[in-house]
Amino acid sequence: xxxxxxxxxxxxxxxxxxxxxxxxxxxxxxxxxxxxxxxxxxxxxxxxxxxxxxxxxxxxxxxxxxxxxxxxxxxxxxxxxxxxxxxxxxxxxxxxxxxxxxxxxxxxxxxxxxxxxxxxxxxxxxxxxxxxxxxxxxxxxxxxxxxxxxxxxxxxxxxxx
Amino acid sequence: xxxxxxxxxxxxxxxxxxxxxxxxxxxxxxxxxxxxxxxxxxxxxxxxxxxxxxxxxxxxxxxxxxxxxxxxxxxxxxxxxxxxxxxxxxxxxxxxxxxxxxxxxxxxxxxxxxxxxxxxxxxxxxxxxxxxxxxxxxxxxxxxxxxxxxxxxxxxxxxxxxxxxxxxxxxxxxxxxxxxxxxxxxxxxxxxxxxxxxxxxxxxxxxxxxxxxxxxxxxxxxxxxxxxxxxxxxxxxxxxxxxxxxxxxxxxxxxxxxxxxxxxxxxxxxxxxxxxxxxxxxxxxxxxxxxxxxxxxxxxxxxxxxxxxxxxxxxxxxxxxxxxxxxxxxxxxxxxxxxxxxxxxxxxxxxxxxxxxxxxxxxxxxxxxxxxxxxxxxxxxxxxxxxxxxxxxxxxxxxxxxxxxxxxxxxxxxxxxxxxxxxxxxxxxxxxxxxxxxxxxxxxxxxxxxxxxxxxxxxxxxxxxxxxxxxxx
Numbered sequence: 060x061x062x063x064x065x066x067x068x069x070x071x072x073x074x075x076x077x078x079x080x081x082x083x084x085x086x087x088x089x090x091x092x093x094x095x096x097x098x099x100x101x102x103x104x105x106x107x108x109x110x111x112x113x114x115x116x117x118x119x120x121x122x123x124x125x126x127x128x129x130x131x132x133x134x135x136x137x138x139x140x141x142x143x144x145x146x147x148x149x150x151x152x153x154x155x156x157x158x159x160x161x162x163x164x165x166x167x168x169x170x171x172x173x174x175x176x177x178x179x180x181x182x183x184x185x186x187x188x189x190x191x192x193x194x195x196x197x198x199x200x201x202x203x204x205x206x207x208x209x210x211x212x213x214x215x216x217x218x219x220x
Numbered sequence: 221x222x223x224x225x226x227x228x229x230x231x232x233x234x235x236x237x238x239x240x241x242x243x244x245x246x247x248x249x250x251x252x253x254x255x256x257x258x259x260x261x262x263x264x265x266x267x268x269x270x271x272x273x274x275x276x277x278x279x280x281x282x283x284x285x286x287x288x289x290x291x292x293x294x295x296x297x298x299x300x301x302x303x304x305x306x307x308x309x310x311x312x313x314x315x316x317x318x319x320x321x322x323x324x325x326x327x328x329x330x331x332x333x334x335x336x337x338x339x340x341x342x343x344x345x346x347x348x349x350x351x352x353x354x355x356x357x358x359x360x361x362x363x364x365x366x367x368x369x370x371x372x373x374x375x376x377x378x379x380x381x382x383x384x385x386x387x388x389x390x391x392x393x394x395x396x397x398x399x400x401x402x403x404x405x406x407x408x409x410x411x412x413x414x415x416x417x418x419x420x421x422x423x424x425x426x427x428x429x430x431x432x433x434x435x436x437x438x439x440x441x442x443x444x445x446x447x448x449x450x451x452x453x454x455x456x457x458x459x460x461x462x463x464x465x466x467x468x469x470x471x472x473x474x475x476x477x478x479x480x481x482x483x484x485x486x487x488x489x490x491x492x493x494x495x496x497x498x499x500x501x502x503x504x505x506x507x508x509x510x511x512x513x514x515x516x517x518x519x520x521x522x523x524x525x526x527x528x529x530x531x532x533x534x535x536x537x538x539x540x541x542x543x544x545x546x547x548x549x550x551x552x553x554x555x556x557x558x559x560x561x562x563x564x565x566x567x568x569x570x571x572x573x574x575x576x577x578x579x580x581x582x583x584x585x586x587x588x589x590x591x592x593x594x595x596x597x598x599x600x601x602x603x604x605x606x607x608x609x610x611x612x613x614x615x616x617x618x619x620x621x622x623x624x625x626x627x628x629x630x631x632x633x634x635x636x637x638x639x640x641x642x643x644x645x646x647x648x649x650x651x652x653x654x655x656x657x658x659x660x661x662x663x664x665x666x667x668x669x670x671x672x673x674x675x676x677x678x679x680x681x682x683x684x685x686x687x688x689x690x691x692x693x
Contacts (some may be wrong), residue, residue: 062398074405077367077371077409080367082363082365082367083412085412087364139419139423167348167350168348171347171349175276175277199269
C-alpha cells in the first residue's frame with residue numbers, strides 16, 4: 060500500500076511538471092523568427108511590400124487600385140497548423156504576382172514545408188493563371204489553404220470588375 | 221452443509237445452438253468494426269497525400285511515419301477495448317482468447333509506434349537543416365504536445381518491457397499489474413500530439429468524428445465495465461466471508477454470503493476477481509473460480525494458501541467484506557457442441573470443473589433427453605493434493621459422475637500425465653468411451669493444457685469442442 064501511494068504521488072508530481080511546459084497545453088515554441096520574409100522574397104516590383112507577422116494582416120477582398128495594377132488580398136484560411144493568406148497582383152487581367160502575407164510558421168516543420176511549397180505554388184499560379192493548380196506533395200494543407208485564399212482574392216476581383 | 225446444489229438449470233441443446241449463433245454474430249461484428257477502422261485510416265491517409273507525398277523532401281519517411289502512427293493509435297485503442305471486459309465480447313471470445321489477442325494487438329501497436337517515431341525523426345531530419353540530435357531536441361521541445369508524447373511513450377515502453385515473457389516471469393503479479401496501469405497513462409499522454417501536431421486526426425469532420433468515437437468508446441468502456449459495473453455489483457450484493465475450511469495441505473475453501481444473489485448468477489465454471497478487505501494488501505485482487513453454489517445466497521471458492529498472499533488469505537475471518545469483479549470466464553456448459561463431456565484438470569484447476577461437472581451431470585434425465593456422461597480426470601503429483609474427494613463420491617452416487625485422481629510424478633518426455641499412467645493417448649482411449657463425441661474442458665497450467673490439447677486433437681476431438689481457461693497472463 061505504501062509503495063502504491065508513493066508511486067501515485069510520484070506520478071502526479073511528474074504529470075504536474077509535464078503539464079507546466081508550454082507545448083503541453085497546445086502551443087508551439089517558435090524557433091526561426093522572420094522566416095516569412097524568406098518565403099516572400101520572390102516578390103517583384105509592383106506588389107505592395109508587406110511583412111507578415113510584424114503588423115496586422117490587411118483585410119481581405121478590397122482591391123486597391125495602383126498605377127499599373129490591381130492588388131487584392133485573399134481571405135485568411137485556417138489550416139490545421141495556422142492561418143494562411145495570399146495577396147494577388149493583377150495587371151491587364153493577368154496574375155503577375157502572388158505574395159504570401161501570412162502562413163503557418165509556429166513549428167519549424169511548417170516553416171520548412173512552406174519554404175519549398177509556397178514558391179512552387181506561386182510559380183504554378185503564374186503559369187496556370189488561376190487557383191486550379193496541382194497540390195504540392197507533402198504540403199497538402201498548405202496547398203488547400205493557398206488555393207482557397209487565392210480563389211477568394213480572384214473572386215473579389217471579379218465582383219469589383 | 222451440502223455443497224451439491226446446482227443453482228441454475230443447464231441450457232438445452234436448442235438454447236446452446238442459439239447462444240452459439242449469437243456469439244459468432246458478435247464476433248463477426250467486432251472483427252468487421254476493427255477491420256473497418258483500419259481501412260478507413262488507410263483511405264484517409266491516401267486522401268491526405270499518402271503515396272503522393274513520397275516526392276517531397278523526406279517524403280517517404282514522413283508519409284509512412286504518418287501511416288504507422290495512425291495505425292498504431294488505432295491498435296492502441298483496440299487493445300484497450302479488448303481488455304475492457306465488454307460483456308458480449310467476453311461471451312463471444314472468452315477471456316483467454318481476448319488476453320492473447322490483447323497481447324498480440326498491443327505488441328503490434330507498440331512496434332508500429334516505434335517505427336512511427338524512427339520514420340518521423342528520419343523524415344524531419346532529411347527535410348530540415350538540423351543535425352539528428354538537434355532535430356530530436358527540436359521535435360520534443362517545440363512541437364505542441366510532444367513532450368507529453370515522449371512521456372507517454374516511456375510509460376508504454378515500461379508496460380511492454382515488463383510484459384515480455386522473460387521479465388514477466390521474474391516479476392510478482394502485483395508489480396507487473398501496477399506497471400501495467402501506466403498503460404492508461406501512456407495512452408492518454410500520446411493523445412495531445414495526435415490532435416495538435418498530427419493533422420490527420422482533425423483533417424476532415426468525418427475523421428474527427430471517427431477518432432473521438434473510438435477514443436470515447438475506449439474510455440467509456442473502461443469506466444463502465446472495469447470500474448462502475450464491478451463497484452455497483454459489490455455494493456449491491458455486499459458479499460462477506462461466511463466460513464473458511466481447510467481442504468488439503470495449502471488449500472482452503474471460502475464460503476461467501478451476499479444479498480440479492482439471484483441477480484448475480486455466475487454460470488458454473490466462471491470466476492470472479494476477489495478483493496478481501498482485510499486491511500493492508502486489500503488492493504490486490506485474485507482470480508478464483510466458484511467451486512460450488514451451496515444454496516441461494518452463497519458461493520464457495522477454493523484457493524491456494526501457499527503463494528505470496530497465503531498468510532493473509534489464511535487470516536480471512538467470517539464477516540470480512542469482499543469486493544468482486546465478474547463473473548468472467550467461458551468455461552461454461554452453454555459452450556458445448558455435444559451432450560457428453562470429459563473434464564481435465566491439473567492441481568487447483570479442478571475448482572471451476574468441480575461446479576461445472578455437477579451442473580452438466582444434473583441435466584436431462586428423461587427418455588428423450590438422457591443424462592450426459594461426465595468423466596472428470598484430476599491430475600495431481602501427490603495423494604494429499606486430492607480435492608473434494610467426499611464430494612466426488614457423493615456426486616458419483618447422485619449423478620453418476622466418474623471422477624478419478626491421476627496421481628504421481630510426471631511421465632517421461634512430453635507426457636502430461638503421471639508416469640504410472642503410461643501413454644496418455646492410450647489411457648484416454650481405454651478410459652473415455654466415445655471421446656470424439658464429447659466436449660473437453662481443460663483447466664491447469666498453460667503448458668500442461670497445450671500438451672493435453674495436442675493429444676486430444678490426435679484422438680479426434682474437434683478443435684471447437686476443446687475449451688480452456690487459464691489464469692496466467
